[in-house]
Amino acid sequence: MACKPNSFVVALCAAVFSATCAAQTIFPLTRADILAGSKFDFKVEFDGVVDAAQVKVTINGQDYSKALGKSAELIAREDGKEVSSLLLRDASISKPGQYVVAASDGKGNATVTWTVYATPAKRVAKNVILFIGDGFSIGHRTAARILSRSVEGGKYTGKLAVDDMPYMALLSTQGTDSIITDSANAAHAYTTGHKSCVNALGVYCSRATSTLDHPKVETITSLAKRRGMAVGAVTNSEIEDATPAAMVAHTRRRSDYNDIVKMFYDSKIDVMMGGGSPNFLPKSTPGSKRADDVDYIDRFKQADYKIAITKTEMLAAANDVKTTKLLGLYNTGNVDGALDLKFLKKGSVAKFPDQPDVPEEMAAALKVLSRNKNGFVLMVESARIDKYSHSLDPERSIYDTIMLDSAVKQAKEWAKANGNNTLILVTADHSHAVSVVGTVNDDEPGVEMRNKVGTYEQAGFPNYPAPDAEGYPNKVDVSRRLRLVFGAYPDHYDTFRPFMDGEFVPTIRNADGVMVANEKYKSVPGAVLREGNLPNKGARGSNSGVHSGDDVILTAVGPGAEKVHGQMENTDLFRIMAEALALAPQQHGAAKADKKQ
């Protein structure tokens, strides 16, 4: 430990309880759980320019190059700065166990401990389907259940598909830099099994200048592809957005959309669907968001992908038994959410009238991926639960939660009809501060909307019509509706009613840089100005609701699901998938045992 005796450093050391305040930073960070045989970049950052002769880096007492099988590059002046780093790309450790890594530059020392874990000799699951409801919190779950299932005698008449699972756990979502994650490092935890920091995908957050130079860790896409499996990612966000990008990307900054398109291409992922087409178009094409003239639509075509830009094309491609690779791009931005797509026809539905919803994307993906006899990994995201929670639009977030449930229901039916050898995991990447607090009843007397809010027994039951076959009520602006509230918000007008003309835009930045309520909603009858409880100016100013640090629920069914229980780290979900698919290389003894079976 190289803690200098000044109060700041002492406080920092006390705060992090670990060796991370030493002169060197070692990546992967301490307490990393590493899948045996998975690739990772090994990096030691020294706090000054070091003398190569003085540098000593060991793993379990041996020179690191022996443990990792190759030598690293010692970068004398990283990014031209007066600091040295040791960097070894694509390292891996095949033998499970505890590994103590020590680094010294002759002056200071740092130590971290990693756990390398193996997986069972035989895989129990042929396929894995990972559902991520982005921002999907308990409030959304309860609200979706109320709209999709009736109550008789105080009991729900049926379970949601996401609830009707034998195994459940609470996942904590904090990262390496903060108790709050964003969708990048949250999804990264699932797809790599490593923790990282806000905005990062497939990397640890180091001091590298370029967003693309940070120490990488291997994704489940890469691991599964190495074993001959098929991999897919389908979403209703832009395909480059954080959650789907976590399947393939390695960048410190999730907004590197053009780089992420290349990473999708390089990953050879078999199926990818969502919105976000402009980053695939060469800059000479009107509507492009690329900065170069690479035509990724054409590159994917050349790599034998079928391209679909409408639901009709997607269905045709998926039904063609020869299709094994499919790129579906259905919108320039996000694919419209369920409420707009199916009922209100707002958002961009007029512009893109033939978009699939998430369950339809998933069904097409299952057809294509299941043509690979080695099995598949499919990530299915209902992305706009989160986006509509950021925009404080309760009804749209609830309808997209119902859409997630509808997809899960279909996946369970598919798994049952296809060999019962698919592990299905349903979770969120992070939560929002959302709660069902009662109902709003327009028939209450007076004009003040707050006095129409029913709590406790006055809440009663809302009067949405009975849900359709997919679980959606076909009318959302009913007279007695759910009151789903957001606990963390910027200044906005609370209208106490659904936004029938399009997604809520609660907050605008004014000329002084202050986030203020969008005056557009001031004239809505009964609208009340809510003074925000989030920062409204400067770098921290927020124009939307924010993620919360609450745990998220993971439910699971299928082979390997029994490992889901109690309270777990989000990174444990990766391990559950890796174990179910036996993704680690087989140890000698284990391989023999496998052969005997």
Next chain:
Amino acid sequence: MSLIGLRSGGCLRRTFFLSALLLGMSAGQAADKISLDTLLSFDSLYKSVGVLGTQYSERAKLLNGKEVRMRGYMAPPLKPESKFFVLTREPVAVCPFCSSDAQWPSDIVVIYLGSALGPLNFSQRIEVAGKLEMGSWTDPETGFVSQVRIVNAEVRKL
């Protein structure tokens, strides 16, 4: 460098001061002299907005290189001292350069100012008058790639 790929660090969350003068009245009077058929809406700019690219309308093509007016909202700028800003159909609350998960809408128009502009509220609907330019162009100073521009522009509040 691209619309969303700039690596030039964080956004300066300051007011968009280019200089002291707000064009309010004078630009308004000037706009009255421009005939109505030069008013181009976001909808009439494109024949189609498709997944595989947008197609400009015949009218927009006819107006290319000519004086036009467009109405929309000023997006929070890349830098307070920028010579250009982004005009959007609807208000954009955050600067997509600053927010890691924000993206520009795909139908933005980039406005290069002909003269000084005072502080503007980003929720204030504005009208921009200037010469229409279409086609991919990379700003040499910032690397910002734009598809549709109004150059030598003047701005007035609506």
